Amino acid sequence: MNDKILDGVFIAGEIKSELALKVADRLKQGKRPPHLVAVLIGEDGGSLSYVQHKVNDCAQVGFTSTVKRFPADYSEASLMALIAELNANKNVDGCIVQLPLPAHISVSKVIEAIHPSKDVDGFHPVNLGRMMVNVPGFVPATPWGILQLLKRSGVGAQGEHIVVVGRSQIVGSPLSVLLSRDISGGNATVTLAHRYTRNLEALCREADILITAIGKPAFFGESYVKEGAVVVDVGTTRVADAANAKGWRLSGDVNFERVYDKVSKITPVPGGVGPMTRVGLLHNTWLASENILY
Ligand code: GUN
Numbered sequence: 071m072n073d074k075i076l077d078g079v080f081i082a083g084e085i086k087s088e089l090a091l092k093v094a095d096r097l098k099q100g101k102r103p104p105h106l107v108a109v110l111i112g113e114d115g116g117s118l119s120y121v122q123h124k125v126n127d128c129a130q131v132g133f134t135s136t137v138k139r140f141p142a143d144y145s146e147a148s149l150m151a152l153i154a155e156l157n158a159n160k161n162v163d164g165c166i167v168q169l170p171l172p173a174h175i176s177v178s179k180v181i182e183a184i185h186p187s188k189d190v191d192g193f194h195p196v197n198l199g200r201m202m203v204n205v206p207g208f209v210p211a212t213p214w215g216i217l218q219l220l221k222r223s224g225v226g227a228q229g230e231h232i233v234v235v236g237r238s239q240i241v242g243s244p245l246s247v248l249l250s251r252d253i254s255g256g257n258a259t260v261t262l263a264h265r266y267t268r269n270l271e272a273l274c275r276e277a278d279i280l281i282t283a284i285g286k287p288a289f290f291g292e293s294y295v296k297e298g299a300v301v302v303d304v305g306t307t308r309v310a311d312a313a314n315a316k317g318w319r320l321s322g323d324v325n326f327e328r329v330y331d332k333v334s335k336i337t338p339v340p341g342g343v344g345p346m347t348r349v350g351l352l353h354n355t356w357l358a359s360e361n362i363l364y
Pocket of ligand 1: 169
């Protein structure tokens with residue numbers, strides 16, 4: 071990899087090695103390994119594959135994991151009862167319910183049912199609120215991963231103008247808060263742009279660090295990027311690709327080839343933010359197992 075590439079695979083690997091050492095230490099103290107439970111409802115292809123990745127990631131660093139799988143017609147009441155059971159189970163450190171959920175189940179009800187001390191997705195309002203008031207809590211995996219990727223690649227955020235495009239509850243909104251907090255890797259001046267932002271192109275050209283999270287393949291070309299800017303591409307959309315054995319490939323929000331000569335650093339898709347998100351969940355599960363936050 072050249073030094074223009076923000077290499078998520080490499081940095082996630084570093085963090086995984088650190089976690090594996092911590093697990094070994096924990097076992098020496100006679101404790102059990104950290105344990106993540108993932109609840110998967112229905113047959114969504116993307117979700118199946120994400121959960122399988124999470125299981126493999128856990129095994130790689132010495133965590134245990136359990137997948138609880140149910141059909142698409144599993145009731146909301148059953149799910150709430152299961153969450154209550156997992157909340158009370160001392161052998162479960164972290165609990166996630168894979169999204170999206172079938173339409174008959176309320177996502178916000180489910181998120182709020184998971185006890186904040188086991189909410190390793192960092193989606194519970196208590197954890198999001200803690201971030202808002204600069205108190206340690208579980209930070210959602212993608213924002214945490216992006217902060218680590220920048221920090222560990224030597225990209226300082228302090229005093230920089232960061233434009234985040236996309237205000238999702240999971241990525242853009244928490245990321246804009248996190249990067250502006252008075253924390254190591256933070257202290258940036260953050261603008262959060264969205265579908266109603268006027269002159270998006272000109273705004274993005276003002277960014278020292280441009281972070282795109284809108285899920286529109288190759289939307290951002292060279293006219294959106296300042297010379298020498300750092301670009302972080304959160305987009306991962308499947309697009310048809312006959313040349314690929316699977317018939318599709320992942321595309322970021324950024325037109326990588328068109329902006330490459332202009333940027334000082336850029337994340338590839340795949341291999342940039344994705345692996346950092348995955349390691350973010352491991353990091354949170356580790357914190358949960360050690361009762362560091364709650
Ligand atoms: N679906 C897509 N991303 C996520 C995630 O980070 N957590 C959960 N629980 N579901 C998801």
